[in-house]
Amino acid sequence: MDPHFKPSKLVMISVLLALSSLQNWANAKPSNSTNAKPSNSTKINHTDSTNANQTNSTNAKPEVPCYFIFGDSLSDNGNNNNLKTLAKVNYPPYGVDFPGGPTGSYMPPFAQAVGKGKEMLNGVNYASGSAGILDETGKYNMGDRIPLNEQILKNHKAVISSITKEMRYDLSATKKLLNKCIYSIEIGSNDFINNYFLPKFYDSSRRYSLSAYTTMLVQQLSRQLMVLYDNGARKFAVFGVPPIGCTPNAISLYGTNGSPCVDILNQAAVLFNERLQQLIREFNRTLIKAKFTYLNPPGAPVDIAEFVKIGACCKTGGGAGELCVRNSKPCSDPKKHIFWDGVHITEYQMEIMAKNAYSSNSTLCASPYNIHNLAML
Template sequence: MDSNLKLSKLMAISVLLVLLRLRSWANAKPEVPCFFIFGDSFSDNGNNNDLKTLAKVDYPPYGNDFPLGPTGRFTNGRNLQDFIVELLGFKNYIPSFSEVKETGKNILRGVNYASGSAGILDETGKYNVGARIPLTQQIIQNHKIIIQDITKGMQNDLPAAKKLLNKCIYSIQVGSNDYINNYFIPKFYDTSRRYSLSAFTDLLIQQLSNQIKVLYDNSARKFAVYGLPPIGCTPNAISLYGTTNGSPCVDKLNQAAVIFNEKLTPLIYQLNNNLTHAKFTYLNPSGSPIDPAEIVKNGTCCKTGGGAGELCIRNSKPCSNPKKHIFWDGVHLTEDQMQVMANNAYSCSSPVCANPFNLHKLAML
């Protein structure tokens, strides 16, 4: 049987399981007490709004299908982590770190630290995009502030705070920008002159491993770590680089994602073996087969030219039916495609989507 057909059947089963579970969640408690989110624009829900950066989307048509309108989410409605939050059974979305600082919202259910254009490396995005919150800052600075606040809120009962933090899920979705906003733009960064693609990826994996271990040292025990999607198949990538050898996508970018994922998977197994009482799983956001030709055919839902050229133009009129499009803007998926990714991460039974287990099983461990 064709591999795409097999995967399509698995996806259909996954969606059915998700729908069945949703019916029983009306009054249920979430599967984990708290959910902490680290990453880039696929997960960002407003942390970039007050930054001096090209990577912010606090304006229409972003949020066109979201009840609160433009919030800083890089899509027309809910983003990847919003759907994950729903699937895990939370009644409310996880607040952004910037919102928590301003409003003092309840942090016991978790915090979203993700930042558009952020990378594993601190320099990623700095010289071509502007301000952003790198993964190191998300973990070492911002998350530690929240841990301190949680501990204070629990009457400085450190054992109780650690017990709570042990039960949370820590989602890490990052890495694309280290290629598209660093390695492959030599005008701003010299990494492609200093490293081969494989050596650069080794650097990313080592740095990511170090950052994960900081979370572990701060009581994190359940980790969901995302691989990279085919970053050479975005409308923006195709526009910037052109297609390769008859392929509808940019092969060098996709090859970078493949190398990253191939090196990330062994890291997950290594961490599972070496870090006591910790559970790690690798989630593949590109687990759903998308015909690259459809990307070229359908284009983006909104008219692009904002940000560094890949974002929606401020106040522009989007397409009438985002469901017919894979991409909302030049880089980010529509809400419907975000939901497909989330369903795969949560309930897929194939190692193509989740390895060694899906997000639901991670929550149950």
């Protein structure tokens, strides 16, 4: 991961940290480039998660041979760096606490993995900041991004071809490998905050009621997950949408009418997550060769209401108003904040979520499996 690798938004970074025990990345070598750019994933503290992975996972026994990541800025570790987009963070104060520059990437972003067959055997990160389930999401207000369809239908299929070649075109061996990998899907937030609730740029709110829109999103996601299944995926870790109405950016943009958070945005997240959990249960019932688990997004609104009042750790206004202002000075103690910037939580919060996603036995964190148990299946 890059030295400025912004501490990713909410969930994904936590998973990467959680998976430090799940995948032995001891063979990962530090990058030789001092110009590596941060992922458009998010916050400053994501960098610390990287260091934690290095420290804790070097001697860990692999629980899975590979890990494929699909999603948005919660997961993006560099795929947006060369795109014409507002959704990237390759500038200070992102990465401000990175000791000495690039540490190397445990899992290459797709943009760097192309043509490197052996690296792809360990997995690839396809995630792209501002990407959504829908192809149009993020396009008209953020710029270039890699939608989930492209991540799956184009990029992942290209990687499978490279892996097949690396396996000497042994289709059975390739299938066996792909069956053992974990496939992480963290997507959906942008379909609301960078689509439905931006009528200036998108007409989705005029074409759908909120309920109909969330149903349509989950139906589309269902088709995308089935494409992964048809291409060998059998272990799925699918994240819910976090309380998007509690971000500093949402509160600044929409106001709260006396509530701690923007209620309509959180209602959208709840509707989506309810339908997503129904889909997970249906897949587990009908696709007997596969295992799906739902990972709860961080923090119910009631849990973070007091922290929301404190605001972001950095001065926001960068990107489309969601990110840190370039070269601004961050707060002195990120642990006192939930959010690093306008939309992404701090590394400290990520670490808590990571541990829960990996090992908690509470269905409030993961259902029906935590990531460790999913790996062991």
